[in-house]
Structures are given as structure tokens and as C-alpha cells.
Amino acid sequence: MQLTGLHVYPVKSMYRLSPDSARVEPWGLSGDRRWMLTDATGRFVSQREDATLGQVRTGLLADGTLVLTVAGGSRAEIPAPAVADGDPLADVEVWGTRFRAAEAAKEAQLWIAEHVGDYRLVHLDDPRVRPVDPAFSAPGDTVSMADGFPLLLTTTASLAELNALIGAEHPEGHEELPMERFRPNVIVSGGEPWAEDGWRRIRIGALTFRVVKPCGRCVITTTDQESGDRRGPEPLRTLARHHRLLKKAAFGQNLIPERPAGAAGDVLGTLRLGDEVEVLEDGAHWPADQRV
Numbered sequence: 001m002q003l004t005g006l007h008v009y010p011v012k013s014m015y016r017l018s019p020d021s022a023r024v025e026p027w028g029l030s031g032d033r034r035w036m037l038t039d040a041t042g043r044f045v046s047q048r049e050d051a052t053l054g055q056v057r058t059g060l061l062a063d064g065t066l067v068l069t070v071a072g073g074s075r076a077e078i079p080a081p082a083v084a085d086g087d088p089l090a091d092v093e094v095w096g097t098r099f100r101a102a103e104a105a106k107e108a109q110l111w112i113a114e115h116v117g118d119y120r121l122v123h124l125d126d127p128r129v130r131p132v133d134p135a136f137s138a139p140g141d142t143v144s145m146a147d148g149f150p151l152l153l154t155t156t157a158s159l160a161e162l163n164a165l166i167g168a169e170h171p172e173g174h175e176e177l178p179m180e181r182f183r184p185n186v187i188v189s190g191g192e193p194w195a196e197d198g199w200r201r202i203r204i205g206a207l208t209f210r211v212v213k214p215c216g217r218c219v220i221t222t223t224d225q226e227s228g229d230r231r232g233p234e235p236l237r238t239l240a241r242h243h244r245l246l247k248k249a250a251f252g253q254n255l256i257p258e259r260p261a262g263a264a265g266d267v268l269g270t271l272r273l274g275d276e277v278e279v280l281e282d283g284a285h286w287p288a289d290q291r292v
Contacts, residue, residue: 001277003204004156005179005187010058010066012036012145013046017058021272024207024257027127027142028150029185031060036145037119042092044145045119047220055228056116070115078108080123090122094145099129132256136212141256149254152215153196154184161193162251166238177235180225182251188277196253197245198282205275207268209255216248
């Protein structure tokens with residue numbers, strides 16, 4: 001098997017970057033979901049509530065500056081705020097977990113209000129402040145502002161099988177689902193459909209990862225990531241009928257990186273397109289056969 005896709009999402013629920021290589025940090029790919037939008041209460045905002053967020057193009061400059069571009073061409077360069085520089089902290093929340101993130105400058109907030117929506121832009125200055133769900137992690141595991149885990153893995157074999165299942169449900173014809181609907185970080189080609197459901201520990205290139213939990217899917221998978229349009233009930237309808245794990249329509253597996261022996265600092269290593277993928281351990285460490 002081989003690594004054939006890498007995606008980084010600088011701002012939660014906005015458009016992706018697709019580099020040929022990406023550094024891996026304990027909390028995810030470098031630059032992945034370190035920014036997000038919140039409402040007035042501090043709760044995160046995503047494509048679940050606002051499908052147009054995925055149309056905001058993103059970029060990252062070498063010094064960490066965030067670049068946002070909207071339809072029509074308006075562009076903003078937003079330096080990353082930092083507590084050490086005296087930037088204010090805000091109380092924010094992702095799926096019930098509350099933590100503190102640094103607020104972007106006033107000028108950035110005004111640009112967001114004018115071009116994106118009535119939201120507040122924040123940056124995760126310290127990625128060690130948000131723990132991973134302890135039911136699926138080890139002490140000290142942390143995550144960025146992703147939904148719950150450092151990385152999400154999907155496979156092309158499972159996508160092909162899902163499209164075949166949808167086709168069987170719609171003999172009159174259906175839209176072929178692209179992988180981008182599932183917003184993965186790493187895409188693996190080769191192997192059998194749904195094989196990733198049994199993986200527990202894998203190696204990608206020189207790095208190893210724990211495979212800790214299937215990814216329950218939501219309405220974002222019904223959203224065209226190029227146009228922002230909701231496209232109907234698929235793939236949720238077919239996943240609910242044919243691929244339920246842990247009582248949810250599921251596609252993909254969540255990963256937590258392992259620190260290589262002797263590695264110090266925030267960068268654990270680098271993933272590159274073409275890296276070999278090897279299953280090191282498999283077995284039912286969670287009730288994979290639940291179909292409720």
C-alpha cells in the first residue's frame with residue numbers, strides 16, 4: 001500500500017492545501033486546523049452550519065501568517081497571534097471541550113465579518129492545551145482544533161466500494177463521490193475495502209501511528225467542496241445502511257502519531273507522497289462489528 005494523498009486544512013472547515021509532503025507533529029500535520037471560526041459564545045463554526053466556509057481558500061506563509069482569499073478576490077494576510085506577544089486569549093469550545101485560543105487582530109476580525117460572516121477568528125497558540133478523548137488515547141495525547149483526533153485516514157479502496165454501493169442503490173445513475181467530501185489528512189491506495197477498520201497500528205514511511213477510532217460522518221460529506229452546494233442524502237444514507245461502526249455511519253479511521261525513539265521537539269518526522277504504508281498490528285480493539 002502507498003500514501004497517495006496529503007491534505008492540510010489551515011482553518012477548520014475551510015478549503016484544503018494538498019502538499020507533496022507534510023511534517024507530523026504530536027497533534028497533527030503541521031499547520032492543520034490551528035485556526036478556526038467561533039460564534040459569539042466561543043463555540044466552533046463549521047460547514048455543518050455554514051456550507052460556504054469551504055469556499056474560502058487558504059494559504060500559509062513561511063512565518064505562519066494565514067492567507068485567506070474569497071470569491072471576488074479579496075485577500076487577507078493574518079499574522080498568527082501569540083500569548084507571548086500579548087495578544088488576548090478567548091475561551092473557545094470544540095465538541096464540549098473548552099480551552100483557550102488567541103484572538104486574531106481587530107483588522108482580521110473586521111475582514112472576516114465583511115467577507116465571511118459574523119464570526120470570530122482564533123488561533124491555537126499552544127496545541128498542548130486540548131486533550132484527546134481519554135477513552136481512545138493515552139495520557140498526554142493532544143489535538144489541534146480538528147473535531148477530535150490528530151489525523152484522519154481514508155482509503156481509495158473503501159471509497160470505490162462506497163461508490164459501488166451507492167450505485168447499486170441508484171441504478172438510474174448517481175454522482176461519483178470524490179475523496180475531498182470526507183476531508184481526510186492522509187489517503188492510502190491499495191488493499192481491500194474497509195480493511196482499515198481492522199488496523200490498530202500502522203507505519204507510513206518512517207513514522208508509526210495508532211489507529212484509534214472510526215470516524216462517524218456528518219452532513220459535511222454531502223457538501224460539494226468545490227461549489228459549497230449540499231448534494232442530497234449521499235453518502236450518509238448508504239453508509240447508514242451498509243457501514244455503521246460504533247453506532248454511526250462511518251468512513252475512515254482516526255490516527256494518533258507515535259513519537260519515534262530519540263525524537264525530540266515538536267516535529268516527529270515527515271510524510272511524503274509515495275511513502276509505503278504497512279499494517280503493524282490489527283485486531284478488534286473496539287467493537288468494530290456494531291451495526292446498530
